Amino acid sequence: MAELELRTASDTGQGYDVVLVRGDLDLRSHDQLRGLTGSSDLTAPLLVLDLTELGFLDSAGIGAIALARRQAEERGAELTLVAASPHVTKVLQVTGLDQTLRVCPSVDDVQAP
Template sequence: MAELWLSTRLVGPLAVVLAGGEVDLGSSPDLRDHLLAVLCHLGPWLVLDLTRVTFVDSSGLAVLVDFWRRARAAGGELFLVGPSGAVARKLEVTGLDRRLAVCPDVDSVLESLPASCSGPHRSAGQEPGGA
């Protein structure tokens, strides 16, 4: 099992969370807590970079759907970037690749943002909860 690791950076108006490892029953609460801190401290325009995630189970998918709903309710969006292999297949099989915004990279997300997208609530040097 590959332990989940998370880091956050700001790219323009987006809070980009880079994840690596596996998102499963044991690690999905960590992903949920991290995304909640980002949403609360940096705003509702979220990118979850999945390029380094090797596995996601149903508990991880539930976190994605939950934060997609939370971001939209707050006037933003959750974008998934770079899922591949087993992660892309899981999104495809469940139909989430058609429901959630899935993009190849952060640049394509930036190009698709509406003009009304407001940036993070904090300055670029601050990260949520020591993330």
């Protein structure tokens, strides 16, 4: 299992904050993402979770993504996911998150609202 690493780029000048999620987002690590996405440091109208370097995603990780959406909405922001790997894309499809959240293939494809 790969340790979860989170990196942020707050207010990138593009109108969105980016959180790069690297490693495994699972029961052992999901609280890290929950804490970060609720941070007052993220203030842009769009929060982007960049999952391109995510190695593993389980139901606890899905729950953390769902909470990130609620946290973003509570502060008037939108959540967009970037998912380039086939594994992560498949999990998003199976859970239906790809139907309720905007999913882009790369950060370059993200546009602020």
